[in-house]
Amino acid sequence: MHPPQVLVVDDDLEIRKLLARYLKGQGLRVQLASRCADARECISNYQVDLIILDVMLPDGSGLDLCRDLRTMRSKIPVILLTALKEDVDRIIGLEIGAADYLGKPFNPRELAARIRAVLRRDKDNRSIQSDASCYFFEGFRADPFARSVINSEGSEVELTGAEFNLLLTFLDRPGRVLSRDQLFDLVYGRDGDALDRSIDVLISRLRRKLANGESNQMFKTVRNGGYQLVAKVTQSDGQR
Incomplete structure (x- = not known):
């Protein structure tokens, strides 16, 4: 069985050389x-298991590339590399389906840890979803295997990867x-920054996308506690 293959997309030659050397030393294949x-x-010609994607590229935005991948229903997880203070890029990245993000400058060891966490989570999700039954709630049906949510009218609700993972x-864990710390760990597989509001952003977007008529309070904000569904x-096998 081949080790995972990572595609590093960055216009900085030194960063590409550094990551190629380091990630190969971690047992990964690198493009x-x-x-x-x-x-x-590369995505067309190789089996890519994960993409490390810089936001700023000479011929376009990494955010646009990430968005295009999700439009094509690609399941390849993406870790964005963003300027340290560009919170807008991070939030937009999550909105369009990035699995994680890391600010520049970064420690290669931390990036390798993020890669392992994302790959592990992706593998676990696929394993769980292959045996999972559908969830039914407030007129919606969520299919973990197809990673889709269907509303009461039979239309699909478009969710990003991070939004679906949070849902x-x-x-x-209904009720x-x-x-926020628990959600950050469960969704991203790592601890969150105290100032990071990405979970709040995802909750806000889920509330809007799953607003079913006047029933838009399925996610309750618990003061000094977090959030509650x-x-x-219920599930298709009758559980819950």
């Missing part, structure tokens, strides 16, 4: 690209109050 066009060619976290949840 390199300096532009969006090169990245698309599944709540559906697995339980989950703190208050909707009744």
Whole structure:
């Protein structure tokens, strides 16, 4: 069985060399690209298991490339590299389906840890989803295997990867109050920064996308506690 293959997309030659050397030393296979066009060619020609994607590239935005991948229903997880203070890029990245993000400058050891966490979570999700039954709540049906949510009218609700992972976290724990730290760990597989508001952003977007008429309070904010899914949840095998 081949080790995972990581595609590093960054226009900085020294960063590409550094990451290629370090990640290969961690037992990973590595492909390199300096532009969006090169990245698309690698994705077409190789089995890519994860993409390390810089936001700023010579021929376009890494955010646009990430968005294009999700539009094509690609399941390849993406870790964005952003300027340290560019919170807007991080939030947009999460909104369009990035699995994680890391600010520049970064420690290669931390990036390797993020890669392992994302790959492990992706593998675990696929394993769980292959045997999972559907969840039913407030007129919606969530299918963990297809990673889809269907509303009461039979239309699909478009969710990003991070939004779907957060929803599944709540559906697995209905009625339980989950703190931001717990949600960050369950969704991203790592501890969150005290100033990081990405969970709040994802909750806000889920509330909007799953607003069913006037029923838009299925996610309750618990003061000094976190968030709680208050909707009744059942599964197709009759559980809950």
